[in-house]
Each structure stands twice: as structure tokens, then as C-alpha cells.
Amino acid sequence: MSEQKFTKEIIRLSDTQNTIDSIVAKLKEDVIKVLRRRGGVVGISGGIDSSVTLALAVKAFGAKNVLGVMLPEKDSSDDSKALALKLADKFGVRVVEENISGALEGFGCYQRRDEAVKRVIPEYNPQTDKMKIGIPVEFLNSNMPPVFYVTVIFADGTEKSERLPMNEYLQIVAASNFKQRSRMSMLYYHAEALHYAVIGTPNKHEVQQGFFVKYGDGGADVMPIGNLFKTQVYELARELGVPQEIIDRTPTTDTYTAEQTQEEFFYQMPFETMDLLWYGWENGFSPEEVAMGIEKDEQEISRIFKNFERKKKTTDYLRMPPIHNY
Amino acid sequence: MKDQIKTFISEITFIEKDTIADDTLLFEEGIFDSMGLLSLITFLDEELGVKTEDSDLNEENFQSINSIVAFLERKKSLVN
Structure with a gap:
């Protein structure tokens, strides 16, 4: 104590x-x-x-x-x-x-990022949609190391989230x-x-x-x-x-393109x-x-x-x- | 299957296979972090044909070699 x-x-x-x-x-x-x-x-x-x-x-x-x-x-x-x-x-x-x-x-920052997002969510259109990555809050309540999810917010306001495989997360x-x-x-x-x-x-x-x-x-x-x-x-x-x-x-x-708090x-x-x-x-x-x-x-x-x-x-x-x- | 998983964990963590016991707590002992877990999920999918759903991601299924094997057996029994 x-x-x-x-x-x-x-x-x-x-x-x-x-x-x-x-x-x-x-x-x-x-x-x-x-x-x-x-x-x-x-x-x-x-x-x-x-x-x-x-x-x-x-x-x-x-x-x-x-x-x-x-x-x-x-x-x-x-x-x-x-x-x-x-x-x-x-x-x-x-x-x-x-x-x-x-x-x-010049570095290909946007292109490399969007390529990886599209491999997980093929419908993603970087010209019209927004994206972000994050950790679901459930991981805080477990002893598991966190894994990231990507969320795409489509132009019509609908959202889709998918767990990121390692290669796509890293890219x-x-x-x-x-x-x-x-x-x-x-x-x-x-x-x-x-x-x-x-x-x-x-x-x-x-x-x-x-x-x-x-x-x-x-x-x-x-x-x-x-x-x-x-x-x-x-x-x-x-x-x-x-x-x-x-x-x-x-x-x-x-x-990321979608708004996201820290x-x-x-x-x-x-x-x-x-x-x-x-x-x-x-x-x-x-x-x-x-x-x-x-x-x-x-x-x-x-x-x-x-x-x-x-x-x-x-x-x-x-x-x-x-x-x-x- | 247990040996395959142990070999995989040993290869990606550079830890001697013999030093990882079946009940070693992989996360608590610092053997596995997020990257290790993601690699394992890919390995289970590509090499053993077992897909890990979001709801499967918990300590009970992944905290040790024994837990992972039990998880795989449960998943396989559901398919058969």
C-alpha cells in the first residue's frame, strides 16, 4: 500500500x-x-x-x-x-x-493505404467514402492483446467494419x-x-x-x-x-479520412x-x-x-x- | 496439431520450442502480442482451415497452447 x-x-x-x-x-x-x-x-x-x-x-x-x-x-x-x-x-x-x-x-501514402483497405472491404471507394481504424472497447475488458478493425463510412452514411488481418493492418x-x-x-x-x-x-x-x-x-x-x-x-x-x-x-x-477521437x-x-x-x-x-x-x-x-x-x-x-x- | 501450433509460435517468436509449455500463458508471459495473435489467426485459417470469428477472440480460446488446441477441436467438431 x-x-x-x-x-x-x-x-x-x-x-x-x-x-x-x-x-x-x-x-x-x-x-x-x-x-x-x-x-x-x-x-x-x-x-x-x-x-x-x-x-x-x-x-x-x-x-x-x-x-x-x-x-x-x-x-x-x-x-x-x-x-x-x-x-x-x-x-x-x-x-x-x-x-x-x-x-x-509521391510516397504513395494514400494509394498504399487504400489498396490495403480495399483488400478487406472491396466496396471501399476512396474518392467518395471515408475510413478509419480502431480497437473495439471490448478489448479493454480482457487480457487479450488488442486487434484493429477498419471501418468504412460510405457516401450514403452506412458503415462497414471488418477485423484487419496482419498484412493489411501493417500496410x-x-x-x-x-x-x-x-x-x-x-x-x-x-x-x-x-x-x-x-x-x-x-x-x-x-x-x-x-x-x-x-x-x-x-x-x-x-x-x-x-x-x-x-x-x-x-x-x-x-x-x-x-x-x-x-x-x-x-x-x-x-x-484518417473519417473523423475519429483519440x-x-x-x-x-x-x-x-x-x-x-x-x-x-x-x-x-x-x-x-x-x-x-x-x-x-x-x-x-x-x-x-x-x-x-x-x-x-x-x-x-x-x-x-x-x-x-x- | 499441438506440435504444428508450437512450431509456428516458436518460429514467429524466435523462442525455443522446448521452452513453451502447453500451459504457458502466451499473453501474460509476453510471448505473444497483437502481431503474434494476428499471425496465429492467419496461420489457423491458411494452414489448418479454421476461421476465427470476432466472437472467438477471447482469452479462453487463445491464452495457451492447450487453449488453442481445445478451441480448434471445438471449431472442427462444429464443422463435422
Whole structure:
């Protein structure tokens, strides 16, 4: 049993301003002194994570030493640009738009993805239909490793879901990952052209649970919110003055043509619950203590803890740098 | 059939066949993850002619070699 009592408030930051100050001081030290770069490039999507990251970078380096880069492609949500511009305006940073659709066409990203979807759902027409992949929530309640399903939303609004065989699942993911990797390439172009560092935007869950693309959004020089739970990212957003529309927006994957929340795609539970459970698991609270603190079933929490353990282990590969000590 | 499954699991996981016991918990012991499970489903379909339905995807059917064999026997008895 842990000495501290587990409550719903346990992950609240005791002093948000102090957390901001300490992240900003370290960010400045890391980029200027350690990496010897003179500013930061942030890919901005109009989402909460990139918005908080940009605001922190502005505090660390000053607005004139931060560049916001919007990186839309043909599947991106229309809201993203307006929100990203509003954010850049609010914090007074320069912003450039780099549409990566052409690069993705060149890589065959859309074609390779759609080929794999069509092998599973032959009626899929990428010109008129939308698609997404996800894990059914039932897997959360079992000790089975999750398997993904593809869902096609046809032009008439009807839907069809099929379990993805291994080859098709891998091809869809590998093709889609061109998006994050193309964004990373473009961010490094701007960073190198300005002698800046790439400031990465993944939060703690994304880093720890492997919800990022290796050398894609996982490719950055520093990740200032990489140790913050989503609840804490929101706390910082309010303190930093991130526009309310961004705070109110539901986090989406913005990766597939059909709209999809991050909860639906990967986490399978609201982030408030995810934060508490991950905190409990990571800090050695027993399922019984956590169950009492958040009024949930102890057995369910045990299963979720096992899932966390498996997720952490199976995604170690993503967090590993190249092994070169031969 | 048991030996075929064990050989397959050994080949895709690079784990010595002799170290996988019939009752080893494949998921809990970290031998099998999502990719392993998907490979096994393909193997059962293509090599043994057994299709895994969505409703079959549970621990009872896949947690160990013994469970997988029992699952296959049940599926085959339904066909015959």
C-alpha cells in the first residue's frame, strides 16, 4: 500500500505557474546551452498539445525566435488551420503553411493505404467514402492483446467494419505513418534553415504508451510536455492563455479520412480516467486503492493495469534510439 | 496439431520450442502480442482451415497452447 491516499485530485498540479516556470527554464537550457540552437520550430495543428508546446516555446525563447508550422494534407480537418492561425496570432509568432499532400502522393501514402483497405472491404471507394481504424472497447475488458478493425463510412452514411488481418493492418499503419514522417522532415527543414531545434509535442501518454510514430511525431529534439498528463496539459493551457476554442476541442487523431477521437482510436477511455489510472499504476498504487479512490471496479482496474504493462512493453521499440554500441 | 501450433509460435517468436509449455500463458508471459495473435489467426485459417470469428477472440480460446488446441477441436467438431 502507498502512503499517499489515492483520490481523483491526485494528479492536479499544486502550482501550475511553478510547473510552467520550471519547464520553460529547462527548455531554454536544453535548446540554447545543450543543443546550441537559437530558437524553436513547432508543428501546430490547432490541438491542445501543440498549442501548449508553442506557448511554452514562446516563453522560453521569445516570440521572435519561434516558428509555427502548419502541416495540413488532404485528409486534415478544416478546423485545424483556423485554430492554428488563431494560436499563432495570440502568441505573436511567425507561421508558415506547408501542405504535405504532394509529398504524400509521391510516397504513395494514400494509394498504399487504400489498396490495403480495399483488400478487406472491396466496396471501399476512396474518392467518395471515408475510413478509419480502431480497437473495439471490448478489448479493454480482457487480457487479450488488442486487434484493429477498419471501418468504412460510405457516401450514403452506412458503415462497414471488418477485423484487419496482419498484412493489411501493417500496410495501413505503415502507409499512414508517412504523414507524421513527412511532417518531421519539413519541421527539420525549417529548424535547420533557421538554426532552431524541433520542439516535439507528444504528452506523457503518447510517449509512455507509444501513441506516436517513430521518427515521425516522435522525431524531435526536445519534448517539453512529454512528462505531463493530459489533464495537466489542460491546466497549463488555461494558465498560458491558449484560446478557449482549442481547449474545448475534442482531441482527434486527424490521420484518417473519417473523423475519429483519440479515445476511440487508441486510449479507449476518457483522458481524465486514463490519467488517474496511469498515475496509479506508475506510482505503485494497488488496484484496490485506485478502485476506492475513483469508484471503479477493482477487477476492471487490475485488467487495465495489465494492459498498461503490456502496452509499455510492446512499445519499448518506439522509444529506443538506434543501438550503436557494437 | 499441438506440435504444428508450437512450431509456428516458436518460429514467429524466435523462442525455443522446448521452452513453451502447453500451459504457458502466451499473453501474460509476453510471448505473444497483437502481431503474434494476428499471425496465429492467419496461420489457423491458411494452414489448418479454421476461421476465427470476432466472437472467438477471447482469452479462453487463445491464452495457451492447450487453449488453442481445445478451441480448434471445438471449431472442427462444429464443422463435422
